[in-house]
Amino acid sequence: MDKALVIDVGKCTGCRQCELACSYEHTGTFNPARSRIAVFDFHEKGRFVPYTCTQCDQAWCQQVCPVGAITNEDGVKVVDAATCVGCKVCTIACPFGTVNYEPATGKVIKCDLCGGEPACAAACPTEAIVFTDVSVQGFEKMRAWAEKTDTAPQANA
Amino acid sequence: MHHLIIGAGPAGVRAAETLRKLDGQAKITLIDGEGEAPYSRMAIPYYLSGKIDEQGTWLHRPVDFYAENAIDLVPGRVASVDAGAKTVTLEDGRSLAYDKLLLASGARAVNPPVEGLDGDLVHHCWTIDDARRIAQLAHEGARVVLMGAGFIGSIILESLVARGADLTVVEIEDRMVPRMLDETAGSMLKRWCEKKGVKVLTSTRIGGVYEGGGELNIALSTGEAIKADLLVVAAGVTPNIECMHGTGVESRSGVVVNSRMETSLPDVWAAGDCAEGCDFSTGDLSTLAIQPVAVEQARVAAQNMAGIATEYHCALPMNVLETLGLITTSFGKHDGLQTGERATALDEEQWRYIRLEFHDGKLIGAQTAGHVNMIGCLRGLIQGRMPLGPWKDILLREPHRVAEAYVDLSRGVS
Structure with a gap:
């Protein structure tokens, strides 16, 4: 996989176009409950966080x-x-x-990345979600927090 | 190099695949005690309910997978292991030499000490062959009694109802799934099943089973007797470790393994239902016969067998169950610690319940009924030992906000 969804929470305005686009792409209906991406609203902090699988x-x-x-x-x-x-x-x-x-x-x-053309990224008006090269720093940051879950078998070699 | 794997369930098959990926040259032999195409027991309920055919239970389709990957599938049961000579003897007398051995022999269903459990109208629901026999007997309108409303019993309950059986469940404890759910959730599940037309007798023991005239007469501890066309026994499982007798391997109920899935014998590993390793929730040794643990342990064992030193960070107890449409889950120390704190939220009308257990500012256990969204976060929070910070007080008041807490904490936006 050379490309991934890179999410910049600072750019998300909470418009939820990604949820609608995802739902439409996968189910043919506009139903956020059936979306593979969910936008969390941390309103006390004025922050929105789009959240999905990092593969x-x-x-x-x-x-x-x-x-x-x-x-x-x-x-x-x-x-x-x-x-x-x-x-x-x-x-x-x-x-x-x-x-x-x-x-x-x-x-x-x-999330299946829509077979290589993620509908959420295409629908995002602020580039909070972009489908781009995995070498982009944001993706490494996303992976880094994923690693915090020490459920992973640790290879020492 | 010859890797020999005893057992062709999910642990054995996952280990064989992992070994093949890591070493294209090694000889890999998988001994299949049931002589079936390797399958997953977890799929049996869906086979019984008619949702899938037998092939749908297979771990790999097509079954050519094994030949294509040069994994030698040998039908047979292992009688004994000689860890000094590094050989395995099958029940038919054949002997196989190994360089590295993985015991992935799983577990088998057991009977409680009740008279009459050996008849033709009494079956476990553990192997695919058990399922075939049940499928013949559990027809539309058949009177079926299920002994045990534990995890296995409750997961096959739905299949028996789907087949149109007239079902009565008999459980010794005071609620359903007593080792996974508390009184609130276990009793809610019982009421749910009753609402769907299943008779559920809790705090009731089967005293004896008597066959006559083509039907069963089942005596209950309440003094009543019920007639049935089939009795399904789901009263627990025990590890298959008899073939290791005489090897001197350290064992308790299962074969004891360390964090690398090594047993006390050189060049012998164990994984899955037959292995007894570290339990994340207690720090003690335990056998947690569940699919996630079996496949994770198998992968760790295989990597170590291939020479890649890999550690397994203890097994987290967790289960998910759907019973006639009500989904229940439990994770970790779901019954909590005396020194910990607890949050519960119950909505009886909506059939929803969540209970979270905290200790030292972290989540240590959880159980839910009627919640499906982002449920895996509970594993992430518990096994990641994530400090909850300000979220602990929020979750004590509003435990259903747990996914939000996870996303906030893991994304570092707190």
Whole structure:
């Protein structure tokens, strides 16, 4: 994966266009509840935080899936809805909370980067969400906090 | 180099895959005790409810995966291990030599000491073969009794209802899933099941099972007796470690492993339901027969077997369960510590409940009913040992804001 969603929370105005775009791309409806990206509103701090899967290397969701329904497509972890049985074990194994069960379909959903053209980034009017080269510093920062979760087996070598 | 893996469940298969990725040349043998295409028990409820066929339970489709990756799948059961000579003997007398051995032999369902559990109308629901037998008997209108409303019992409950069975659940404890849910959540789940037409008898013991005239007569501790066409026993599991007897390996209920999944014997590792390793919540040794732990331990074991020193940071107990549409979860020390603090929020009308347990400014355990959104954050907060700072007081008042707390804390915007 050479490109990733890089989120600059300082630029987010909380317009939630990303949620609508994501929902429309994946379900054909404008329903933020079915979006794979969620905007958190920390209004006391005047801050909005768009939040979604970082396609982490640990791939907790993929590792734990009992039926091989989550595949790694060039770094992007993609749920095959036809194979998913809806057991939800990935939703508790992902320590970031970015795989969710969707009662409407009986399957789990997560960000799949829209096959390489993320609708959220395209819809963001302020470039708070950009789909860009992973070498951009912001992405490393996002990954760094992900590492804070010391659930990861630590390789010493 | 010959890596020999005993057991072809999720732990064994994940270890074999990991070893193949790390070493293209090594010989890898996977011994499959059930002689089936390797599958996941977690998928059995969905097979039973008719949502998937048998192939849908397979860990890899197509099953050619093993041949294509030069993983030698050997059907057979291991009788004994000679860790000195580094050989494994199968029940049919065949002997296999190894350089490195992984015990991933899993667990098996056990019977409580109750008379009459050996008949043809009594089955566990643990293997795919058990599921096939249940599928033959649990037809539309069949009277089915389920012994045990623990995690396994409660997850197959839905499948039995989906098959149209007339179901009665008998549980010794005072609520459903007593080791995962507290009285509030476990009782809520019971009321939910009753609302959906399932009879749930808690604080009730099955005293004896008697077969006659093609049906079962099941005696209960309440003095009543119920007739049934099928009894499904879901009363717990025990690790499969008999093949290690005589090796001198350190064991308790499972084979004891350290943080590298090494057993006390040289060149022998263990992972999954048969292994007893560090429990994140207590710091003690325990066997946590759950899929996430099995596959994570298997990956760590395989990396160490391949010479990449890797540590596993203790297993976190966690479960997710859907019972006739009500989703419940539990994480970590879900019943808390005496010295800790607790927050609960209950909405009986909406069938929603959340309980958080805190200690030392951190989250140490949680359980939920009716919550599905971003539930994995509970694992992140607990296992990441994230200091909650000002969020602790907020969560004590409003525990349902836990995902918000996680995003705020992990994004460093506090």
